[in-house]
Amino acid sequence: MxxxxxxxxxxxxxxxQIDYPLLAQQIDHVIIRVQYGSAYCDKFYQTHLQRFQELGVPTAVYAWVRGINHEDMAQExxxxxxxxKIFRPSFYWLDxxxxxMTDMRGGVEVFRQTLKQLSGGKIGxxxxxxxxxxxxxxVENFDALWLPSYGNNSGSYHGVQPTVNKNYDLHQYTSNGRLSxxxxxxxxxxxxxxKPLNFFTNKIQDFAAWGIAETGSxxxxxxxxxxxxxxxxxxSIALLQxxxxxxxxxxxxxxxxxWIRQKRADGTYGYLATGPSDGKKRTAPSWGRFN
Structure with missing residues (x-):
C-alpha cells in the first residue's frame, strides 16, 4: 500500500458505512468535499471532518467550482x-x-483570490x-496542483502519470481503491x-508508522x-552495487x-526496492538475499 x-x-x-477508527489507521490525510457550487452543501462533510479530526487524521477541504461569472465565483x-472555517482545515482545494462560465481562467482566479484573502491558508x-x-x-498562482490520471483504474498505482503538466504535487491514481x-x-x-506531506497537513510525518516493522539486512x-x-x-540518494x-x-x-527502509545517519530515511510486487505479495524473486 x-x-x-x-x-x-x-x-x-x-x-x-464507514468504520472511521479502522479506516483512519490506514490513511495519513483526507480531503473532504464541502460543497457542489454554492447552492449545494455536502450532506456529510461536517460528520466526516469531525470524525477524522477526533481520530487525529489531518483534514483538508475541497469545493466543486460552479460559478457563472466573477461575482458568483467570489460568492462561492x-x-x-x-x-x-470552524474546522480549521489544513488546506483548501478548488475542484x-x-x-x-466562458472565462474559467479569470473566474477561478477570482475564487482563489477571494478565498486566500478570507482564509490566509494554502490553496490548491x-x-x-x-x-x-x-x-x-x-496554476502558477496556486500553492499546489492536483491531477487525476487512472490508467486501467484497477485500484492500485501502476506507474501511469498525468501528462498535461509534469509539475504536479498530488496525483489521484484511481477511483476504485479499497481500504479496510x-x-x-x-x-x-x-x-x-x-512537496512533503506536512506541506499539506501542517503536521510532521510520523516516519515510524510507515510499513511493517522488521529489522534485518x-x-x-x-x-x-x-x-x-x-x-x-x-x-535517488545513491546507486547501490x-x-x-x-x-x-x-x-x-x-x-x-x-520496499525496505534504511534509517540514515542524519535521521532521514532511504528506501530500496527489493523486487516486484502486486501490492500484496512478490511476483518475482527478490533482487538480493535477506540475511
Missing part, C-alpha cells in the same frame, strides 16, 4: 470559507471539472485531465517528490537505487515493488 495514503471523500461515502469562495487546484488545456488556469473500514470504492492519491545481487521515498519516481548490504527497519508492498 502506498504511504503516505491520501483519500478524498464526499457524501457518496456515507458515514453509516465566501460560502466555502464560512462552511469550513474544477466543469465549464460553468484539482483540474479534470481532459479540460486542463482548454481551461488554461493560472469502508466496503465501497475510494479515490486514492499519492504525493510526488515535490539485505545484500544486493544487482545494482539498485536507494531513494528518498518508496517510489521509482523519487530522488551488487554485493553491498543495507540494514533496514521496515518493509512495505507499494507502487509495484517490495
Amino acid at each position: 502506498i504511504r503516505p495514503m491520501i483519500i478524498d471523500i464526499s457524501e457518496w461515502q456515507r458515514p453509516d 469562495a465566501r460560502i466555502f470559507f464560512e462552511r469550513a 474544477v471539472e466543469e465549464q460553468s 487546484v484539482y483540474i479534470a485531465h481532459h479540460l486542463y488545456r482548454s481551461f488554461n488556469l493560472a 473500514g469502508y466496503s465501497g470504492t475510494l479515490d486514492l492519491n499519492r504525493l510526488t517528490d515535490r 539485505f545484500t544486493l545481487q544487482t545494482a539498485v537505487y536507494l531513494r528518498t521515498a518508496p517510489t521509482v519516481h523519487a530522488k 551488487a554485493g553491498q548490504t543495507i540494514y533496514y527497519d521496515a518493509f512495505s508492498h507499494e507502487q509495484g515493488h517490495v
Whole structure:
C-alpha cells in the first residue's frame, strides 16, 4: 500500500458505512468535499471532518467550482470559507471539472483570490485531465496542483502519470481503491517528490508508522537505487552495487515493488526496492538475499 495514503471523500461515502477508527489507521490525510457550487452543501462533510479530526487524521477541504461569472465565483469562495472555517482545515482545494462560465481562467482566479484573502491558508487546484488545456488556469498562482490520471483504474498505482503538466504535487491514481473500514470504492492519491506531506497537513510525518516493522539486512545481487521515498519516481540518494548490504527497519508492498527502509545517519530515511510486487505479495524473486 502506498504511504503516505491520501483519500478524498464526499457524501457518496456515507458515514453509516464507514468504520472511521479502522479506516483512519490506514490513511495519513483526507480531503473532504464541502460543497457542489454554492447552492449545494455536502450532506456529510461536517460528520466526516469531525470524525477524522477526533481520530487525529489531518483534514483538508475541497469545493466543486460552479460559478457563472466573477461575482458568483467570489460568492462561492465566501460560502466555502464560512462552511469550513470552524474546522480549521489544513488546506483548501478548488475542484474544477466543469465549464460553468466562458472565462474559467479569470473566474477561478477570482475564487482563489477571494478565498486566500478570507482564509490566509494554502490553496490548491484539482483540474479534470481532459479540460486542463482548454481551461488554461493560472496554476502558477496556486500553492499546489492536483491531477487525476487512472490508467486501467484497477485500484492500485501502476506507474501511469498525468501528462498535461509534469509539475504536479498530488496525483489521484484511481477511483476504485479499497481500504479496510469502508466496503465501497475510494479515490486514492499519492504525493510526488515535490512537496512533503506536512506541506499539506501542517503536521510532521510520523516516519515510524510507515510499513511493517522488521529489522534485518539485505545484500544486493544487482545494482539498485536507494531513494528518498518508496517510489521509482523519487530522488535517488545513491546507486547501490551488487554485493553491498543495507540494514533496514521496515518493509512495505507499494507502487509495484517490495520496499525496505534504511534509517540514515542524519535521521532521514532511504528506501530500496527489493523486487516486484502486486501490492500484496512478490511476483518475482527478490533482487538480493535477506540475511
